[in-house]
Amino acid sequence: xxxxxxxxxxxxxxxxxxxxxxxxxxxxxxxxxxxxxxxxxxxxxxxxxxxxxxxxxxxxxxxxxxxxxxxxxxxxxxxxxxxxxxxxxxxxxxxxxxxxxxxxxxxxxxxxxxxxxxxxxxxxxxxxxxxxxxxxxxxxxxxxxxxxxxxxxxxxxxxxxxxxxxxxxxxxxxxxxxxxxxxxxxxxxxxxxxxxxxxxxxxxxxxxxxxxxxxxxxxxxxxxxxxxxxxxxxxxxxxxxxxxxxxxxxxxxxxxxxxxxxxxxxxxxxxxxxxxxxxxxxxxxxxxxxxxxxxxxxxxxxxxxxxxxxxxxxxxxxxxxxxxxxxxxxxxxxxxxxxxxxxxxxxxxxxxxxxxxxxxxxxxxxxxxxxxxxxxxxxxxxxxxxxxxxxxxxxxxxxxxxxxxxxxxxxxxxxxxxxxxxxxxxxxxxxxxxxxxxxx
Amino acid sequence: xxxxxxxxxxxxxxxxxxxxxxxxxxxxxxxxxxxxxxxxxxxxxxxxxxxxxxxxxxxxxxxxxxxxxxxxxxxxxxxxxxxxxxxxxxxxxxxxxxxxxxxxxxxxxxxxxxxxxxxxxxxxxxxxxxxxxxxxxxxxxxxxxxxxxxxxxxxxxxxxxxxxxxxxxxxxxxxxxxxxxxxxxxxxxxxxxxxxxxxxxxxxxxxxxxxxxxxxxxxxxxxxxxxxxxxxxxxxx
Numbered sequence: 001x002x003x004x005x006x007x008x009x010x011x012x013x014x015x016x017x018x019x020x021x022x023x024x025x026x027x028x029x030x031x032x033x034x035x036x037x038x039x040x041x042x043x044x045x046x047x048x049x050x051x052x053x054x055x056x057x058x059x060x061x062x063x064x065x066x067x068x069x070x071x072x073x074x075x076x077x078x079x080x081x082x083x084x085x086x087x088x089x090x091x092x093x094x095x096x097x098x099x100x101x102x103x104x105x106x107x108x109x110x111x112x113x114x115x116x117x118x119x120x121x122x123x124x125x126x127x128x129x130x131x132x133x134x135x136x137x138x139x140x141x142x143x144x145x146x147x148x149x150x151x152x153x154x155x156x157x158x159x160x161x162x163x164x165x166x167x168x169x170x171x172x173x174x175x176x177x178x179x180x181x182x183x184x185x186x187x188x189x190x191x192x193x194x195x196x197x198x199x200x201x202x203x204x205x206x207x208x209x210x211x212x213x214x215x216x217x218x219x220x221x222x223x224x225x226x227x228x229x230x231x232x233x234x235x236x237x238x239x240x241x242x243x244x245x246x247x248x249x250x251x252x253x254x255x256x257x258x259x260x261x262x263x264x265x266x267x268x269x270x271x272x273x274x275x276x277x278x279x280x281x282x283x284x285x286x287x288x289x290x291x292x293x294x295x296x297x298x299x300x301x302x303x304x305x306x307x308x309x310x311x312x313x314x315x316x317x318x319x320x321x322x323x324x325x326x327x328x329x330x331x332x333x334x335x336x337x338x339x340x341x342x343x344x345x346x347x348x349x350x351x352x353x354x355x356x357x358x359x360x361x362x363x364x365x366x367x368x369x370x371x372x373x374x375x376x377x378x379x380x381x382x383x384x385x386x387x388x389x390x391x392x393x394x395x396x397x398x399x400x401x402x403x404x405x406x407x408x409x410x411x412x413x414x415x416x417x418x419x420x421x422x423x424x425x426x427x428x429x430x431x432x433x434x435x436x437x438x439x440x
Numbered sequence: 441x442x443x444x445x446x447x448x449x450x451x452x453x454x455x456x457x458x459x460x461x462x463x464x465x466x467x468x469x470x471x472x473x474x475x476x477x478x479x480x481x482x483x484x485x486x487x488x489x490x491x492x493x494x495x496x497x498x499x500x501x502x503x504x505x506x507x508x509x510x511x512x513x514x515x516x517x518x519x520x521x522x523x524x525x526x527x528x529x530x531x532x533x534x535x536x537x538x539x540x541x542x543x544x545x546x547x548x549x550x551x552x553x554x555x556x557x558x559x560x561x562x563x564x565x566x567x568x569x570x571x572x573x574x575x576x577x578x579x580x581x582x583x584x585x586x587x588x589x590x591x592x593x594x595x596x597x598x599x600x601x602x603x604x605x606x607x608x609x610x611x612x613x614x615x616x617x618x619x620x621x622x623x624x625x626x627x628x629x630x631x632x633x634x635x636x637x638x639x640x641x642x643x644x645x646x647x648x649x650x651x652x653x654x655x656x657x658x659x660x661x662x663x664x665x666x667x668x669x670x671x672x673x674x675x676x677x
Binding site for chain 1: 518523533536550
């Protein structure tokens with residue numbers, strides 16, 4: 001009977017084109033508005049690495065006096081989201097996690113081999129080789145550098161596939177060199193398309209920026225005295241002047257991540273951090289109680305307020321708008337269905353039970369929802385294109401519509417239309433037969 | 441076939457109770473063609489609605505084809521209506537956005553017949569009412585008489601045990617009315633049980649017997665057996 005009801009629904013919708021168009025428009029506009037905000041919201045709040053988000057932990061160590069007035073970048077618990085060089089190096093040397101990496105945002109001036117192309121700046125991430133397997137970075141060519149190359153401060157880089165396309169015309173560039181800040185760096189790997197949204201591994205800087213185009217060994221970047229292109233925060237004492245002074249200061253500018261695949265390893269690592277902080281206190285570096293935190297990816301995103309309250313409110317407002325649209329659609333549907341009460345009466349007289357009438361009307365509501373969903377998808381695409389035009393390129397990355405988003409839009413639309421159709425449909429099934437037929 | 445015993449139908453409000461039918465008894469046997477007459481507001485249509493299981497009754501008993509219909513739920517009433525009763529309405533009640541064959545198809549769909557069976561029954565019914573050539577026409581493209589023939593075909597297609605007709609010629613001119621009535625008589629001669637409500641005494645004469653309703657009760661018209669076609673049945677109330 002589904003095909004029969006579906007066919008009846010199409011006939012019924014053709015019967016009153018204006019009313020049908022109004023219903024579809026009401027649902028479509030509501031879906032368009034809500035899906036536009038939902039798409040951005042999902043991109044902001046989605047798990048960027050679902051397979052490992054419970055195994056990767058951002059590390060925090062309270063190296064600033066908690067009695068001090070909160071500095072720029074300090075969070076609600078007065079812990080800094082980044083580490084000092086002293087702490088980052090201590091954790092790296094201890095190697096207490098299965099995998100670990102310290103890192104910071106920096107940059108190179110790249111001088112192409114083609115003299116006709118002018119040098120340009122490239123965002124770079126200084127990190128350790130563990131970064132690539134930890135964050136599941138895909139490789140198009142080559143592989144990450146080795147731990148020995150980390151140790152030896154090797155002049156090697158991994159570049160993004162976009163940079164490889166730009167500089168090496170997309171060919172395998174492994175073994176070739178890039179002139180970066182006047183020195184030759186050997187390319188050891190080219191990543192595949194990889195740009196997690198949000199950029200969870202460094203939320204201190206632009207949260208929705210794309211991934212860096214060059215990755216260089218952390219040790220090499222420190223050796224080359226490459227300054228941070230990201231947040232660099234100090235508690236008031238900026239330390240001694242010069243590069244060495246910066247490294248010895250309590251200023252924080254490094255992100256630190258540990259991969260802890262089991263509850264045991266997490267407990268052990270937490271104990272290790274507590275012991276480390278206690279040691280620092282005993283050594284007189286910290287004069288306050290040890291404070292350490294380990295947060296997994298989702299907790300880290302929550303802690304850094306990746307999804308702002310205004311974004312949540314916007315989603316709420318847009319879904320309220322969808323609700324209003326549905327009320328309108330429900331009114332129109334009620335008018336349409338009750339306008340066909342005589343037909344319903346005839347069908348009941350000819351043997352349709354209430355369930356059959358209910359099914360027929362609900363399928364009609366579903367068809368309206370489907371059409372509204374398609375219109376909603378078009379409006380969502382328009383809405384997202386508008387956002388892309390209005391907002392910065394970084395935020396524009398949030399406006400991509402995935403297959404999942406399409407499915408959500410269609411399911412939401414059909415579900416909403418069926419929901420809106422429940423009351424009119426129930427009314428239709430209650431049509432008083434005899435009275436209806438007498439009224440003919 | 442249809443037996444109502446001391447049946448009543450009351451419409452109640454907080455302050456008023458109005459009886460549309462009171463102590464109403466009627467027995468229509470298989471193969472009969474009965475005309476139900478009476479002035480406006482006498483309860484003819486209420487009787488037909490209850491007989492067609494379109495409306496519930498308040499008291500008494502009603503047996504349709506041997507089955508007591510009191511206390512049946514909506515599902516059971518719908519199934520009984522679909523399987524045993526064919527309706528012919530004064531206003532034809534065809535569904536305007538379905539063509540002739542799709543209109544006839546409606547009760548067959550609810551019956552659960554497969555496509556081949558439905559097609560066979562539709563063709564047979566259309567052939568019976570002489571509208572085979574109009575199967576793709578929409579109601580608006582047919583005359584009143586043709587529309588009523590389609591309605592009759594729809595009523596016949598499911599091979600019902602009982603045909604209920606409510607003023608079947610009320611919306612037709614004389615010539616069309618005669619054609620429709622001829623068709624009903626032909627169906628009766630072929631064995632159909634027909635109950636026809638009408639306020640037109642001339643039409644009532646064409647039936648096998650007449651039941652007169654006044655103020656919701658059957659009024660004895662006296663023993664006036666009439667012969668119609670091959671049937672000859674005495675008044676039975």
